[in-house]
Amino acid sequence: MDVKILIVGVGGQGTVLASKIIGEAAQLAGLDVKQSEVHGMAQRGGSVVTHVKFGDDVYSPLVEPGQADYVLAFEQLEGLRWISHLAASGKLICSTQQIMPMPVITGAAKYPEDIESKFREAGVDYLMLDAIDTAGRLGEKRAANVVLLGALARHLEIGREIWQQAIRNVVKKRAVDVNLQAFDCGWNC
Amino acid sequence: MIVIKKLMSGNEAIARGFYEAGGHAATAYPGTPSTEILEHISQYPEIYSEWSVNEKVAVEVAQGFSMAGARSLAAMKHVGVNVAADPLFTMAYSGVNGGFVLVSADDPGMHSSQDEQDNRYYARFMKMLLLEPSDSQEAKQMVIDGLEMSEKLDLPVILRTTTRISHSQGLVELGERKEVGLRSYEKRPDKFVMMPANARRLRVTLDQRLAEAGEFSETYPGNRVIPGDGKFAVITSGIAYQYAREVFGQQATYLKLSMTNPAPRKMITDFISRHDNVLVIEEGEPFLEEQIKFWGLKVTGKERLPAVGELSAAIIAERILGGQKYSPAVNAVEGLPQRPPVMCPACPHRGVYFLLAKKKPIITGDIGCYTLGALPPLNAMDTCICMGASITAAIGIKQMLPDRKVVATIGDSTFLHSGLTGLVDAIYKKSNIVVLILDNHITGMTGHQQNPATGLTIRNNPTNRVVIEDVVKACGVENVQVVDAYDLAAVESALDQALAADRLSVIIARRACALIVKDKGKPYWIDSDKCKRCRACMRIGCPAISYADNLVSIDGNICNACGVCRQMCKFGALQEG
Ligand SMILES: Cc1ncc(C[n+]2csc(CCOP(=O)(O)OP(=O)(O)O)c2C)c(N)n1
Numbered sequence: 143m144d145v146k147i148l149i150v151g152v153g154g155q156g157t158v159l160a161s162k163i164i165g166e167a168a169q170l171a172g173l174d175v176k177q178s179e180v181h182g183m184a185q186r187g188g189s190v191v192t193h194v195k196f197g198d199d200v201y202s203p204l205v206e207p208g209q210a211d212y213v214l215a216f217e218q219l220e221g222l223r224w225i226s227h228l229a230a231s232g233k234l235i236c237s238t239q240q241i242m243p244m245p246v247i248t249g250a251a252k253y254p255e256d257i258e259s260k261f262r263e264a265g266v267d268y269l270m271l272d273a274i275d276t277a278g279r280l281g282e283k284r285a286a287n288v289v290l291l292g293a294l295a296r297h298l299e300i301g302r303e304i305w306q307q308a309i310r311n312v313v314k315k316r317a318v319d320v321n322l323q324a325f326d327c328g329w330n331c
Numbered sequence: 332m333i334v335i336k337k338l339m340s341g342n343e344a345i346a347r348g349f350y351e352a353g354g355h356a357a358t359a360y361p362g363t364p365s366t367e368i369l370e371h372i373s374q375y376p377e378i379y380s381e382w383s384v385n386e387k388v389a390v391e392v393a394q395g396f397s398m399a400g401a402r403s404l405a406a407m408k409h410v411g412v413n414v415a416a417d418p419l420f421t422m423a424y425s426g427v428n429g430g431f432v433l434v435s436a437d438d439p440g441m442h443s444s445q446d447e448q449d450n451r452y453y454a455r456f457m458k459m460l461l462l463e464p465s466d467s468q469e470a471k472q473m474v475i476d477g478l479e480m481s482e483k484l485d486l487p488v489i490l491r492t493t494t495r496i497s498h499s500q501g502l503v504e505l506g507e508r509k510e511v512g513l514r515s516y517e518k519r520p521d522k523f524v525m526m527p528a529n530a531r532r533l534r535v536t537l538d539q540r541l542a543e544a545g546e547f548s549e550t551y552p553g554n555r556v557i558p559g560d561g562k563f564a565v566i567t568s569g570i571a572y573q574y575a576r577e578v579f580g581q582q583a584t585y586l587k588l589s590m591t592n593p594a595p596r597k598m599i600t601d602f603i604s605r606h607d608n609v610l611v612i613e614e615g616e617p618f619l620e621e622q623i624k625f626w627g628l629k630v631t632g633k634e635r636l637p638a639v640g641e642l643s644a645a646i647i648a649e650r651i652l653g654g655q656k657y658s659p660a661v662n663a664v665e666g667l668p669q670r671p672p673v674m675c676p677a678c679p680h681r682g683v684y685f686l687l688a689k690k691k692p693i694i695t696g697d698i699g700c701y702t703l704g705a706l707p708p709l710n711a712m713d714t715c716i717c718m719g720a721s722i723t724a725a726i727g728i729k730q731m732l733p734d735r736k737v738v739a740t741i742g743d744s745t746f747l748h749s750g751l752t753g754l755v756d757a758i759y760k761k762s763n764i765v766v767l768i769l770d771n772h773i774t775g776m777t778g779h780q781q782n783p784a785t786g787l788t789i790r791n792n793p794t795n796r797v798v799i800e801d802v803v804k805a806c807g808v809e810n811v812q813v814v815d816a817y818d819l820a821a822v823e824s825a826l827d828q829a830l831a832a833d834r835l836s837v838i839i840a841r842r843a844c845a846l847i848v849k850d851k852g853k854p855y856w857i858d859s860d861k862c863k864r865c866r867a868c869m870r871i872g873c874p875a876i877s878y879a880d881n882l883v884s885i886d887g888n889i890c891n892a893c894g895v896c897r898q899m900c901k902f903g904a905l906q907e908g
Binding site (some may be wrong): 169225232241243247248260264275 | 336338363364366367435442443466478492495496498499500501573576577607641644657658659660661662663664667668670671672673674675700703706707708776777778869872874876877878886888889
């Protein structure tokens with residue numbers, strides 16, 4: 143097994159937590175793991191990307207263009223920005239959430255219309271998911287990241303109990319229950 | 332024996348290494364990508380740790396630890412080493428008592444920095460030992476090795492990481508802490524009093540110590556050949572090793588270097604003599620390559636690989652193998668809107684910059700979240716060079732352009748880091764500038780570290796608080812105003828007063844960073860019956876407010892309820908909660 147995942151979104155959306163849980167789960171499954179994330183400036187509402195790789199031996203922590211087995215996108219425009227990292231057999235899992243970037247807010251640029259159709263036209267294997275709504279129904283919109291994670295986890299060769307353990311290990315105690323529920327919602331979607 | 336492995340970032344692994352090596356005391360000033368090193372160290376109760384007010388102070392305090400016999404560490408981002416360079420150069424002359432490791436976290440690609448200087452040159456320039464880990468496990472090990480070699484060779488060590496080492500996670504084997512006592516303290520003016528007579532003598536021993544370190548480097552296990560099929564021969568270090576390994580796998584034989592100053596000359600000469608067409612693959616400047624070519628050996632490096640920006644497996648593959656090892660299966664979509672970083676919803680800097688820009692002074696900026704005021708729609712900054720340079724640049728500009736109004740904007744942490752000396756200079760020069768201190772009670776940009784103005788330690792314990800307005804007044808500034816950054820009317824009247832004054836004025840715009848405020852209040856919303864679509868509320872550039880289909884709306888998922896937008900609306904359309 144040799145899996146390469148790119149998690150993309152907007153600074154502040156919780157991509158780092160999702161990658162932490164993946165890393166933890168892969169380690170519990172006895173695999174070598176590397177991940178790379180960006181801290182600092184971009185976390186203030188800029189485009190953020192986290193690379194996660196696990197398998198028998200991992201060298202570079204970065205996922206190159208055309209190599210990602212999965213792109214997990216927390217925001218539509220960011221999903222679109224990174225489709226060129228998908229491998230031919232890769233899959234995109236994308237939140238329907240849209241966050242307007244400042245050039246759109248100031249009128250200097252336009253937010254692309256109907257992004258889903260762009261995925262279709264490009265021939266991308268994708269799944270769109272209203273993760274905020276799902277998490278909102280659990281009473282915790284901030285768990286949207288774990289809903290998305292659940293939707294990804296179902297495709298990976300790591301058992302569900304391992305994922306649940308990983309969530310328990312990583313998430314703050316009082317948020318464990320809602321995150322386990324969020325994970326299930328994603329897994330079952 | 333069971334080996335326990337933990338997934339750790341390079342920064343966490345450095346902290347772990349310091350702990351296992353029996354490290355006694357550490358300092359740092361925050362700066363991406365180095366910040367988490369001290370945060371992780373602070374979680375080990377065995378180690379004394381504290382934020383310093385700036386990097387020069389961090390190094391000097393840590394040198395004090397070392398003089399006192401302690402194993403010590405100071406961590407900072409690459410540009411922080413510029414600030415600390417003065418004590419560091421001399422430290423190589425004097426050497427150490429307890430082992431000393433300086434962690435320099437460089438930022439190739441400038442993810443969060445104003446330059447991408449390759450600090451490996453500092454090691455050569457300062458004549459220090461240099462270690463370059465290529466993953467978290469090595470980062471941990473090299474702190475342990477570094478402290479030992481520092482004591483053995485009587486030299487300071489630079490452990491140089493990059494963003495992809497500091498902020499990548501990998502599995503690390505955990506070891507036990509090995510307690511080492513403080514080395515005894517003896518008065519040693521011959522070693523630590525750097526008067527010319529002593530310095531001249533130490534200058535000679537410095538080269539002797541370095542020559543000895545060169546021999547050490549030949550046998551240091553971190554410098555080693557990794558055999559392969561030998562189709563390619565590669566000399567590499569740091570993260571570049573991982574990228575090269577990703578590209579060439581078993582096809583290449585690698586000389587993987589970890590101790591790169593002094594580099595193992597015999598080992599390198601021997602490797603080159605055994606292989607044809609040796610490639611030097613390193614990220615950034617041709618640091619190794621220049622050294623190797625200076626020795627008269629033949630290698631290829633930056634003729635084929637870029638010095639600018641981050642290296643990657645894809646770049647190496649394209650430049651060396653040609654062809655399309657990593658080509659996209661799906662083409663990238665061109666012309667998408669960029670997503671630059673922005674001030675967060677409810678950032679207290681936003682309204683202040685909006686008002687300031689309206690007054691059209693020359694605005695000298697500084698480094699922090701408030702640098703984002705330079706971007707549209709606020710466009711409220713003329714200059715931003717390095718930490719502390721807002722006040723000093725303002726002094727210079729005002730002196731040359733006396734008819735212009737000049738306002739220096741600077742954050743609380745930055746003010747204490749290196750703004751204070753500039754303010755004293757402004758007082759001394761009778762400079763008629765306005766200094767606007769943006770006090771959000773925290774060091775924001777780097778992820779919320781305490782500083783002397785917050786009155787809390789790295790472990791969140793109360794300590795002495797430096798009160799900025801008291802300091803400013805004590806320095807001799809008479810016209811000092813403190814305002815709530817969310818109160819636009821108050822900020823505007825303070826600005827008007829200061830801009831009209833014919834003397835140095837300081838305004839402290841105070842309000843906690845929205846991200847550290849727990850109780851945020853309910854998001855605002857827009858009453859579309861009252862809204863005239865004038866979009867005045869959007870002129871402050873809040874990412875929570877947008878306009879589409881003839882409707883201005885607030886994204887309740889991200890609004891943090893500061894109410895600044897409401898003060899922009901003449902029609903009472905913005906509603907609370
Ligand atoms: C010499 C140097 N050290 C550290 C940094 C990293 N750094 C960038 S901004 C910043 C602190 C900003 O804090 P503050 O001035 O309080 O402003 P805020 O971000 O909270 O608005 C730091 C430490 C740097 N750029 N240069």
